[in-house]
Amino acid sequence: MDRIVYDIAVIGLGPAGSTFARLVDSRKLRVAAFDKKDDTEESFRKPCGGLLSPDAQKLCARFSLTLPSDVLVTPQIFSVQTIDLGSKMIRDYQRFYINMDRHAFDKWLKSLIPDTVEIHDGTVCTAVTKNGDLYEIDVTENGSHERYLAKHIVAADGANSVVRRNLFPKHRIKTYMSVQQWFRDEHAKPFYSCIFDRELTDCYAWGLSKNGFFIFGGAFPVKNARERFESMKTKLEDYGFLLENPVKTEACMVLSPTHPWQLFPGKDKCFFLGEAAGFISPSSLEGISHSFESAYRLSELFNVKDDVTASDYRKATLMMRLKLFLKIIKRPFIMNPLLRRIIMKLGICSIRKIDGDDVFSRDSRQAGNRN
Numbered sequence: 216m217d218r219i220v221y222d223i224a225v226i227g228l229g230p231a232g233s234t235f236a237r238l239v240d241s242r243k244l245r246v247a248a249f250d251k252k253d254d255t256e257e258s259f260r261k262p263c264g265g266l267l268s269p270d271a272q273k274l275c276a277r278f279s280l281t282l283p284s285d286v287l288v289t290p291q292i293f294s295v296q297t298i299d300l301g302s303k304m305i306r307d308y309q310r311f312y313i314n315m316d317r318h319a320f321d322k323w324l325k326s327l328i329p330d331t332v333e334i335h336d337g338t339v340c341t342a343v344t345k346n347g348d349l350y351e352i353d354v355t356e357n358g359s360h361e362r363y364l365a366k367h368i369v370a371a372d373g374a375n376s377v378v379r380r381n382l383f384p385k386h387r388i389k390t391y392m393s394v395q396q397w398f399r400d401e402h403a404k405p406f407y408s409c410i411f412d413r414e415l416t417d418c419y420a421w422g423l424s425k426n427g428f429f430i431f432g433g434a435f436p437v438k439n440a441r442e443r444f445e446s447m448k449t450k451l452e453d454y455g456f457l458l459e460n461p462v463k464t465e466a467c468m469v470l471s472p473t474h475p476w477q478l479f480p481g482k483d484k485c486f487f488l489g490e491a492a493g494f495i496s497p498s499s500l501e502g503i504s505h506s507f508e509s510a511y512r513l514s515e516l517f518n519v520k521d522d523v524t525a526s527d528y529r530k531a532t533l534m535m536r537l538k539l540f541l542k543i544i545k546r547p548f549i550m551n552p553l554l555r556r557i558i559m560k561l562g563i564c565s566i567r568k569i570d571g572d573d574v575f576s577r578d579s580r581q582a583g584n585r586n
Contacts, residue, residue, distance in 0.1 A: 221247045221333075223517070224352050224365035226340050226378055228252065229261060231489030231506035232371030233324040234278075238514035241331040247363060248328070249354055252321065253337035261373075262395050262465035264423050264430060265317035266407075270504035272313065278507070280327075286319045288426045292407045294566060300412040300450055302556045306565040310407070314425060343368060343381045350485070367523070368485040369513065371506070374468040376491040379479070388477045388493045391418055392440035393469040395432030396461040400424050412450065413552050415443045418471060418500070422456060431458055434469050434500060441466075471497045475540045480532050481525045486513055494535065497546045508535055 223239065225232045228250035236248050251259035265288070267275075275282070295310045328334065335356060342353040352363045370378035379386060405424030410433070412420070420433025431451075435443040448458045472478055472493045481487045489495070489506030496502070512531040516523045548554055559565070 218364055219245075220349065221245045221363065221365040223247075223367045223369055224249065224350065224363060225332075225369045225371060226343070226352070227370070227372035227491070228325050228328075228334070229321055229371060229373065229489065229506065230324055230503045231491070231510045232369070233321070233328060234507050234510035235369055235371065235488060235514050236328045236332045236334075237324075238511060238518075240518045241329060244517065245333075246331070247333045247335065247365070249335045249338045249340055249352065249363075250325070251337065251339055252325070255337075258318075258337070260318045260465075261321060262393060262432070262467045263317040264395070264421050264432060265315050265320070265425065266312040266423070267315055267320075268499075268501045268504055269311050270501070271507060272311075274504055274507040274511075278511075282313070282315070282320075283323060286315050286323055288314050288316050290314065290405045290424060292405065292424070294407070296406055296408045297559065298408060298410045298451075298454060299552070299555060299559060300410065300447075301414070301552055302559070304556060304559045305454075306559045306562065307568055308564060309566055312407075314407075314423070316426070340372065340377050343378045345382065345483070345485075348484075366484060369488060370481070370485065370491045371488040371510070372491055374470045374490050376487070378485065379487065379491060382485055383479070383482065386477075386479050388470045388479070389473045390437060391416075391434040391469050391471060392437045393432060393434050393467050394440055394444040395430060395465045396458070397463050397465075398429045398431070398458060398461055400427055400429040401457045402429060402455070408456075410447065410451065411550075411552070411555065412447060415447050417550055419550075420447055422451075428462065429457070431456070432465075434471070437468075469500055470495050471500065471546075472539065472543060473497065473546075475536065475543065478536050478539060480509075480529050480536075483525060484523075486523075486525065486528050488513065494532075494539065497539070497543050498549045505535065505539070508532075 222244040223246045225248040291314050294307045297306050338354045338356040340354050344351045350365050350368045354361050408422040410420040416435045418434040422431045478493045488509045490502045494505035494509050516527050
């Protein structure tokens with residue numbers, strides 16, 4: 216009877232949860248946040264290529280955030296090498312991503328949360344239930360089971376959201392398995408690649424040099440995802456990729472909404488942010504900008520209204536959802552192999568490398584031609 220009832224419980228402190236916890240007025244609202252990450256080497260780390268998109272950079276600017284140097288990694292790469300394994304074509308395109316350490320980025324965003332928010336580190340949310348007007352949050356914390364009560368739930372717990380699975384089990388969003396491995400980078404030059412192969416996935420894969428390592432990963436249909444991943448590694452050997460002796464392997468679920476009704480802001484007093492809501496680009500799988508935007512929209516509602524409803528949040532995210540709807544419409548065209556091959560064949564928007572010593576680029580193209 217004497218247990219604390221929080222005004223808001225935030226589940227997950229990635230870019231969405233940390234931004235919401237930073238922006239919401241926790242001086243007038245009692246806010247608790249639960250996060251799997253802690254300061255240990257064994258801490259949970261989000262499997263991610265670690266690129267900050269121009270849209271996310273713009274929102275950092277709007278928030279007056281400047282990235283600390285320990286978030287940045289080397290090298291900073293200004294083009295992406297696009298490889299279509301089906302047609303064996305390769306093109307280079309200019310890109311404006313920032314290469315960063317994703318775990319350091321998440322920790323930095325988390326460090327910006329004010330002390331007025333009660334943070335529970337290294338805590339795994341195991342269940343969320345609705346009991347009358349309150350939500351019960353069951354967690355594993357310091358090796359023991361604990362239960363907390365809150366009037367509102369803010370779910371920022373990613374693609375495989377515990378909150379969504381517990382409270383709205385019938386709501387499904389198209390899901391892929393993201394598999395990623397780290398290797399010692401032994402390539403002649405650092406590079407960033409985007410790889411398409413319709414035989415193995417209707418999404419895409421990526422390769423990226425980062426701080427002396429090379430990350431190769433991809434988003435694959437959940438069934439036989441690891442086998443598809445290994446098959447793509449084998450194919451890329453002919454293109455100069457050095458993918459032997461992985462240092463570590465990571466995997467997680469990733470969403471790619473295919474219909475506008477898969478976008479799920481929430482219901483009752485439960486609100487979803489970022490990827491937990493399906494707010495992620497269905498083609499590029501970029502989610503940080505949408506995490507920032509949704510967190511800002513919801514925090515503003517709590518800062519100006521005494522009683523925030525899911526209807527309020529749906530209205531506040533209308534433009535976001537319309538933009539994502541347009542991306543959903545565009546996805547089949549972007550991922551269409553024939554259209555992609557025509558664009559690559561014509562060289563539309565591509566750049567021509569003029570470095571005659573680019574051994575990797577030359578050898579990989581020759582391998583593609585031989586095949």
